[in-house]
Amino acid sequence: MSRSPSIPDRPHRDIDPDLPDDERLEALRGHYTDLVDVNEQLSEQLEEADERRQDLHDRVDRVERENETLKSSSLYIATIEDVLDNDEVIVKQHGNNQEVLTDVSSRVVEKVDAGDRVAVNDSFAIQTVLDAETDARAQSMEITEKPEVSYADIGGIDEQVREVREAVEQPLAEPELFDEVGIEPPSGVLLHGPPGTGKTMLAKAVANETDATFIKMAGSELVRKFIGEGSRLVRDLFEMAREREPAIIFIDEIDAIATTRSESKTSGDAEVQRTMMQLLSEMDGFEARGEIRIIAATNRFDMLDRAILRPGRFDRLIEVPEPDQEGREQILQIHTRGMNVDDEVEFADLAEDTDGYSGAEIESLATEAGMFAIRNDRDVVIHQDFVEALEKIEKDDSSQVVPSANYFFN
Ligand SMILES: Nc1ncnc2c1ncn2[C@@H]1O[C@H](COP(=O)(O)OP(=O)(O)OP(=O)(O)O)[C@@H](O)[C@H]1O
Numbered sequence: 362m363s364r365s366p367s368i369p370d371r372p373h374r375d376i377d378p379d380l381p382d383d384e385r386l387e388a389l390r391g392h393y394t395d396l397v398d399v400n401e402q403l404s405e406q407l408e409e410a411d412e413r414r415q416d417l418h419d420r421v422d423r424v425e426r427e428n429e430t431l432k433s434s435s436l437y438i439a440t441i442e443d444v445l446d447n448d449e450v451i452v453k454q455h456g457n458n459q460e461v462l463t464d465v466s467s468r469v470v471e472k473v474d475a476g477d478r479v480a481v482n483d484s485f486a487i488q489t490v491l492d493a494e495t496d497a498r499a500q501s502m503e504i505t506e507k508p509e510v511s512y513a514d515i516g517g518i519d520e521q522v523r524e525v526r527e528a529v530e531q532p533l534a535e536p537e538l539f540d541e542v543g544i545e546p547p548s549g550v551l552l553h554g555p556p557g558t559g560k561t562m563l564a565k566a567v568a569n570e571t572d573a574t575f576i577k578m579a580g581s582e583l584v585r586k587f588i589g590e591g592s593r594l595v596r597d598l599f600e601m602a603r604e605r606e607p608a609i610i611f612i613d614e615i616d617a618i619a620t621t622r623s624e625s626k627t628s629g630d631a632e633v634q635r636t637m638m639q640l641l642s643e644m645d646g647f648e649a650r651g652e653i654r655i656i657a658a659t660n661r662f663d664m665l666d667r668a669i670l671r672p673g674r675f676d677r678l679i680e681v682p683e684p685d686q687e688g689r690e691q692i693l694q695i696h697t698r699g700m701n702v703d704d705e706v707e708f709a710d711l712a713e714d715t716d717g718y719s720g721a722e723i724e725s726l727a728t729e730a731g732m733f734a735i736r737n738d739r740d741v742v743i744h745q746d747f748v749e750a751l752e753k754i755e756k757d758d759s760s761q762v763v764p765s766a767n768y769f770f771n
Pocket residue numbers: 514515516517518555556557558559560561562563613658659660692695719720721722724
């Protein structure tokens with residue numbers, strides 16, 4: 362970097378006022394020349410300073426851009442396998458299970474332990490140690506302190522709501538009842554039935570009612586996202602619940618880790634099997650009258666490995682069927698509660714016309730009817746809007762409204 366030249370002094374000349382005119386004129390000319398010189402020098406310096414300023418400005422811009430790129434580039438999640446003495450750690454990247462020995466600063470070494478989750482860049486340099494919240498998100502857990510769903514939002518499955526309350530809510534809210542009678546509450550509850558019938562809603566509503574944290578994990582994530590890490594994720598799931606009790610663990614699509622074992626013994630099968638064993642051992646390990654309840658759900662009851670249904674495991678089965686006509690009417694009422702619906706709308710007729718619709722499909726019907734009202738420049742939804750919405754849905758995809766073909770009961 363070149364050093365900036367020093368600023369020239371201001372020219373100074375003492376001119377004796379008693380000098381003869383011609384000599385004074387000569388002296389003034391000399392002074393004027395000095396001033397012009399200094400002015401030129403200063404102009405040059407100013408020009409150079411301007412160039413330098415522009416140059417620095419460009420550099421700042423470049424660094425800022427590089428910084429942004431670094432910040433926005435994706436990082437990978439990895440687990441610290443081992444922390445070595447010489448400021449080195451072994452990390453294992455999730456997904457591809459690649460193990461790498463990487464240098465870290467002593468500042469990072471102090472912060473990490475084997476088993477911690479970190480974010481690494483393309484060159485495996487550790488960028489951040491994940492905190493519990495980020496870690497949970499990275500592991501696809503959905504954690505809600507207080508889900509907004511209440512029992513009043515669920516229609517047509519009153520009997521199932523009652524059973525879930527008895528099996529999940531009561532042991533949390535009134536554990537002494539079980540103590541007094543001397544029985545253990547069910548260990549785990551399995552909700553089974555076709556898609557979109559309210560299984561997730563039920564689990565959320567109990568969490569809401571009992572002020573429990575709702576922790577959801579999809580079984581498919583346990584086997585798909587981090588190959589080789591399923592059992593670790595199951596451990597983390599229960600750990601997270603212990604940290605936040607009272608808590609409700611909801612494992613959706615449990616069939617992904619608990620299907621009947623096929624004949625083939627591929628390493629993938631063994632991995633899924635290990636994940637399931639971990640789940641069962643976590644369930645064995647926790648206190649049935651404690652502050653953590655576990656609910657699982659499946660659309661594929663027929664596929665389930667019966668081992669998970671033994672006493673002490675998912676020992677309370679609750680079937681959540683497609684709603685009957687009365688149920689469909691209730692669900693329609695629920696999903697139109699916030700809509701501006703004409704008094705003439707015949708919910709009973711609509712319920713009759715929606716045979717085979719799940720709760721989720723009835724919800725879409727209500728939204729679609731609202732769209733028809735908007736399309737027709739109305740702010741009130743009339744019966745005809747529902748009729749047209751029905752026709753549209755049936756025309757768009759008749760397969761969507763047919764009850765799930767692959768759903769069987771044993
Ligand atoms: N019984 C019901 N009462 C009111 N709304 C319902 C009902 N069943 C489903 N819904 C609506 O459908 C949406 C999806 O339902 P939910 O996720 O609970 O279904 P699910 O049985 O868990 O489905 P999946 O098996 O596909 O996970 C809900 O958010 C709700 O709006």
